[in-house]
Amino acid sequence: PNDVVYGLLEDDTGRLWASTNGGLSMIQYEEGAFRCQSFTHEDGLPGNEFNQYAFYKAENGLLLFGGPNGLTFFNPADIRPYPHPPGLALTAFELFNQPVPIGGEEKKSSLPAPIDELSTLELKHYQNHLSFEFAALSYLQPENCRYAYMLEGLDPAWVYTERRHISYPNLSPGRYTLKIKAANHDDIWMEQPRTLRITILPPWWATPWAWAFYAATLLGGAVWFVRWREGTVRREERIREAERESFRKRSARDFHDEAGNKITKIALLTGVAQSRTRDPHLQPLLQEIAAHVEELRNGMRDFIWVLDPSQDNLYNSLLRIRDFANHFFENSSITFQMEGLHPRMERVALSAHHRRQLLLLVKEALTNCLRHSEAANAHLKVHLKEGLVHLLFHDDGKGFDPRQASHGQGMKNMIARAKIIGAQLQVHSLPGQGTTLELTWKITQKGEPLPAP
Structure with a gap:
């Protein structure tokens, strides 16, 4: 002092x-x-x-x-302290250091009542420079009264002062609570501070509705972009697919015209040579050439069939298998039958790669049947339900022990091809009871098989 x-x-x-x-x-x-x-x-x-x-x-x-x-x-x-703390009143409110009138015609920039009678105060985002004046209600040495204030949401702790004026410039939009308390000349403080809840509204472009609009616009834009991108990818894929199909058609046609003609000429010349020669040593060689030419012709048919995009479905694949089996068993003692083939299978897409694997797998089974089974009858049954394809091939031949046959190259090839197309292959056979092969797999709309459960 x-x-x-x-x-x-x-x-x-x-x-x-x-x-x-x-x-x-x-x-x-x-x-x-x-x-x-x-x-x-x-x-x-x-x-x-x-x-x-x-x-x-x-x-x-x-x-x-x-x-x-x-x-x-x-x-x-x-000498004892005066036990009664003072009261406190807000005496003035200013915006940008200018007094705010009470009532008046311009209600946007005026108070509805004296600031001391208000418990809440709502302001626009641009009304963010606030000043307050206050006074302790004490007749006993009021000049020695002390004050403390805190703006919750901004001040971390109480601020002690002897001044009766405080300012808060550049407040951000949000909710605040102004607390002010006073102490008498003997430093006896108010038990409950005077409070004023202050809300500074955000600008319209930062309101929750505006943020919701921004989020919706962003989400809509993202959805539109994803759909646009997916559409673009689908269009590009269709273009590439069309180009691939066109290339496959041209290749199949060109290969048929070029290689087919050459093979046909070789077969004709071989037949002419066989008819004109009387050399007993040359005849076996010509017969072997004719056999290889026939095998080459059949392989070329399969290759052209695989290249042809119009055959990329299950129905045409099974037709090819049926025609091959009928021709294959034509001059044998085995009677072949096939059932379950239906035109609706044409709606089931099957890629060229998987068509080829399926054809070779069935060919291997038919070849084993003709060479080893000594069967009188062979039966191929196909069943399609909800994209699940079930192929059952059975012969009434002498059968075999699958545990021993599993080490053979033919069985290994069939298992490998079934794995390639994502199918499950099961072989059931016992000596004297024939042989049954079950092939099961699930096909997607794009013709890509999924592993069967």
């Missing part, structure tokens, strides 16, 4: 009393901090100035201090 100290006494409770040029000061240590309270002429002292060496503590605890205006003595135990 004052830098000039004339005397210093300690009372019975450990408090220090100092006489100064600015009155009488009481100093005590409480809760880890020093607290100082000053008493002046306004508190009843004869004057604010004291004399040097004019201080004394009596045996009964009285403290005596002398000054130019007389003697001051008192019992420190009688």
Whole structure:
């Protein structure tokens, strides 16, 4: 309170009393901090100035201090803080350091009631420079009252001050709570602070509805882009597929015209040579050439059939297998039958690669039947339901032990081809009871088989 100290006494409770040029000061240590309270002429002292060496503590605890205006003595135990905290009132509200009127024609920039009567305050986003004035309601030394304030949502802790004016510039949109409390001259604080809930509205482009619109627009744009991209990919795939089919058609046609003619000429020349030669050593060679030419012709038919995109379905694949089997068993003692073939199978797509694997797998089974089974009858049954294809080939031949046949190259080839097309192959056979092969797989709409469960 004052830098000039004339005397210093300690009372019975450990408090220090100092006489100064600015009155009488009481100093005590409480809760880890020093607290100082000053008493002046306004508190009843004869004057604010004291004399040097004019201080004394009596045996009964009285403290005596002398000054130019007389003697001051008192019992420190009688000096007790004033127990009643002051009230507090908000006295003014400003926006950008300009007073805000109450009511008026421009309601957007006016208050509906005095600021002290309001518990809530709602402002636009551009009304973000706020100032408040307040006052402690105390008739006892109001000039010595202290204040503390805090804006929840911005201030991390209470701010203590002796000023009655606070400002908050450039507040962001959001919700805040202004809290202000006051203490009397004896530092007795209000139990409950004065509160004012403040809402600064966001601009229209930052409202929840605006963010929802942005999110919806972004989501819609993303969905549109994904669909556009998928459409583009599908179009590009259709173009590439058309190009592939066109290439396959041209290749099949060109191969048929070029290689087919050459093979036909070789077969004709071989037949002419066989009819004209009488050399017994040359006839076996010509017969072997004719056999190889026939095998080459059959292989070429299969190759051209695989290249032809118009055959890329299950129905045409099974037709090819049926025609091959009929021709294959034509001059044998085995009677072949096939059932279950239906035109609706044409709607089931099957890629060229998988058509070829299926044809070769069945050919291997038919060849084994003709060479080893000694059967009288062979039967191929096909069943299609909900994309699940089930092929059952059975002969009434002598049968075999699958455990021994599994090591043969033919069985290994069939298992490998079934794996390629994602099918499950099962072989059932016992000596003297014939042989049954079951091939099961699931085909997608694009003709790519899925492993059967």
